[in-house]
Amino acid sequence: MVHTAGFPRRFSLWAGLALVLGGALAGCAPPESEALQMEPEAPLDSQSQALSYPNGSSRTVVSRRVVSMNASGVYQAAPGFEQFRAAGASDSTLHAIRIAQVEAPSVREAIVFMTAGQKISSSGHSSGVTGQSSNWDASCDGVSCPNVLLDGRSLAMKLNALGWFPPGKTHLSVANDSNFDHLFDSDTKQRIVNGFVHWLEAQVRPxxxxxxLAGSSRGGCLVMRIAQALRANTGLDGIEIYVSSFDGVCRNSQGELGTFDTKINNPVRPWGTFYGAWATNLSAQFPRHERLHLYQVVGGQEVAPATGIRAFSAYAGTTPPSTGTHLDWGWYKQTWVKWQHKEIGNPYTDPSTSDQPLVIAETIDAQLTWLDGLL
Known part of the structure; x- marks a missing residue:
C-alpha cells in the first residue's frame, strides 16, 4: 500500500491516541444456548482507539447530473453515466442525482466512492463524509453544479491526502445527492441501486x-446495498470491498437491508432518550464474507419525530437483543455512539464546540482507524 511521503501509517501512535470509543455500559448476557450460535461481540468498555488524522486539502469540483436536461426541457443521459438510465429509474428521479468525479485516472488500482445522506428540504445537504457544505447546490443548472467545495476535514479529503489507496491510480468520486429517497417505493430504490452498481462496475479495471464505499444516513444504506451486489458478483471475487456507514438508515417497513420492526436499544444512549436501531440479520444479507469488510457507527436517534426513521443494527444469535452491544465479527464491525443523527453525519458543524473532538474521534477518525488496520 502506498502512503503519503513523510506521513507513516502508524504516525505518532502514542501522541495521537484519541478518546476511547463508546461507553462502559454492558448489555445483558444471552442465554447459554443462544450464545453458542452468536457471532463475537466487542465489549463496550474495551473499544479500539481512534487516531487523530490530519486534514486534507479542500477541493473545488464539478458535480454532474447523471441525467441532464437541456434548455428545451429534454432529458438525456450524461456521458459516462449511461448505466443509471439503463437501470430504468425515471429521468426525473435520476436528474436529481449528482456525482463529482474528483479523480478519474485511466489506471485504477482502487475505486473509492462516498455519498452524502438524503436531502430533506429545498436546500442542499452538508456532509462530513463528502465534505460538501449546506449550500453546495446553489450553482446547479440542468447539467451540472460547478464550484462545489469539498472541505479538507471530510472523510473524502482526509483519505485522499493519506494516500492509502495509490495516488494517481485511484478513482475517487462523491455523490453530493444520490436521491436515494427513504419514501421511494422498493422498485424505484432497486433501480437506483442498480444504476450505482453498474456504474461502479464500469469503473473497475483489470x-x-x-x-x-462510505455513506451517512440514507447514504449509509445505499453503500451497504451496493456492497451486497458487488460481493454477489463473482467476477469481483479478487477485489477487497470495504464499507463505512455512518448511522446508515434503511426503511424497515420495506424490509430494506433485512430490517424489520424490532428496535435494538442503544446501550450508550443519553439519559431520557429512546435511541435505538432497527434489527437486521446482516449475516443473511451478506452470505459471502470473503474479502468483505463492513463498519457501521450507529446512534439510532429517530431522524424525525414520530416517523420511525432510524438507523439499522446487526445482531448476533437467533433473535435480536433488547439492548445492543458493540460487535466485531471480523468481516463486520459495529460501534454504538451517543450522538445525534446529524452529528454523526457531519461532526464538524452540528455538535457543540466542546463535543466536536470526541464526535470526530468516534465517527470520521474511528472509521479511518478501522480502515488503517485493514490496509
Whole structure:
C-alpha cells in the first residue's frame, strides 16, 4: 500500500491516541444456548482507539447530473453515466442525482466512492463524509453544479491526502445527492441501486484490487446495498470491498437491508432518550464474507419525530437483543455512539464546540482507524 511521503501509517501512535470509543455500559448476557450460535461481540468498555488524522486539502469540483436536461426541457443521459438510465429509474428521479468525479485516472488500482445522506428540504445537504457544505447546490443548472467545495476535514479529503489507496491510480468520486429517497417505493430504490452498481462496475479495471464505499444516513444504506451486489458478483471475487456507514438508515417497513420492526436499544444512549436501531440479520444479507469488510457507527436517534426513521443494527444469535452491544465479527464491525443523527453525519458543524473532538474521534477518525488496520 502506498502512503503519503513523510506521513507513516502508524504516525505518532502514542501522541495521537484519541478518546476511547463508546461507553462502559454492558448489555445483558444471552442465554447459554443462544450464545453458542452468536457471532463475537466487542465489549463496550474495551473499544479500539481512534487516531487523530490530519486534514486534507479542500477541493473545488464539478458535480454532474447523471441525467441532464437541456434548455428545451429534454432529458438525456450524461456521458459516462449511461448505466443509471439503463437501470430504468425515471429521468426525473435520476436528474436529481449528482456525482463529482474528483479523480478519474485511466489506471485504477482502487475505486473509492462516498455519498452524502438524503436531502430533506429545498436546500442542499452538508456532509462530513463528502465534505460538501449546506449550500453546495446553489450553482446547479440542468447539467451540472460547478464550484462545489469539498472541505479538507471530510472523510473524502482526509483519505485522499493519506494516500492509502495509490495516488494517481485511484478513482475517487462523491455523490453530493444520490436521491436515494427513504419514501421511494422498493422498485424505484432497486433501480437506483442498480444504476450505482453498474456504474461502479464500469469503473473497475483489470488492475483494480480494492473498492471502498462510505455513506451517512440514507447514504449509509445505499453503500451497504451496493456492497451486497458487488460481493454477489463473482467476477469481483479478487477485489477487497470495504464499507463505512455512518448511522446508515434503511426503511424497515420495506424490509430494506433485512430490517424489520424490532428496535435494538442503544446501550450508550443519553439519559431520557429512546435511541435505538432497527434489527437486521446482516449475516443473511451478506452470505459471502470473503474479502468483505463492513463498519457501521450507529446512534439510532429517530431522524424525525414520530416517523420511525432510524438507523439499522446487526445482531448476533437467533433473535435480536433488547439492548445492543458493540460487535466485531471480523468481516463486520459495529460501534454504538451517543450522538445525534446529524452529528454523526457531519461532526464538524452540528455538535457543540466542546463535543466536536470526541464526535470526530468516534465517527470520521474511528472509521479511518478501522480502515488503517485493514490496509
Amino acid at each position: 488492475e483494480t484490487r480494492s473498492i471502498y
